Amino acid sequence: MYEKFQELLDKYGKTAAQVSKETGVASSTLSEWKKGKYTPKLDKLQKIADFFNVPIDYFSATETKISTNDHSERPKDLAKFLENTEVMFDGEVHHLDEEDKQKLKNALEFVFWQAKEKNKRKPKK
Missing domain, CATH: 1.10.20 (Histone, subunit A)
Incomplete structure (x- = not known):
């Protein structure tokens, strides 16, 4: 899941610290998430999703592309x-x-x- 977050950081040229500051999600939360020791709660994931303007399920969907306008890959078997x-x-x-x-x-x-x-x-x- 963190890989999806990293893709968004790379795409938008942001750092985890910037996202933390702008969303109010603690940087320690993001750090523990990166280490695989913690998964952010739903409310925190929603803040991150809102920040990047992606659906919250973006973080759990393995095949979802970053583009929120391309719905051609939405249906899943x-x-x-x-x-x-x-x-x-x-x-x-x-x-x-x-x-x-x-x-x-x-x-x-x-x-x-x-x-x-x-x-x-x-x-x-």
């Missing part, structure tokens, strides 16, 4: 997403075993089918 054993939720990194991945897949499939049915019932304009 659920099976490929679930190949990752590490996901971020509520600002914390969680490791998923096979049982957890299957539960997540089942829940998401249920939501997708519900959305599909709901969209079928919408009146056409």
Whole structure:
């Protein structure tokens, strides 16, 4: 995840210290994040995302490009997403075993089918 932050720093010519000062996110938070000892909480990640004008999921999506205007890569295959054993939720990194991945897949499939049915019932304009 920190690699995504580093890409943004490089792209915009900023330093972690500048981001810290302008967002109010402690430089120690960013330093511990870089070392892999800490993952910023959701509110801090949101401040960083807002600063760079990227969606907060930018930091957890492995294939997302920096450009926020290019949505051609947005749709992700659920099976490929679930190949990752590490996901971020509520600002914390969680490791998923096979049982957890299957539960997540089942829940998401249920939501997708519900959305599909709901969209079928919408009146056409």
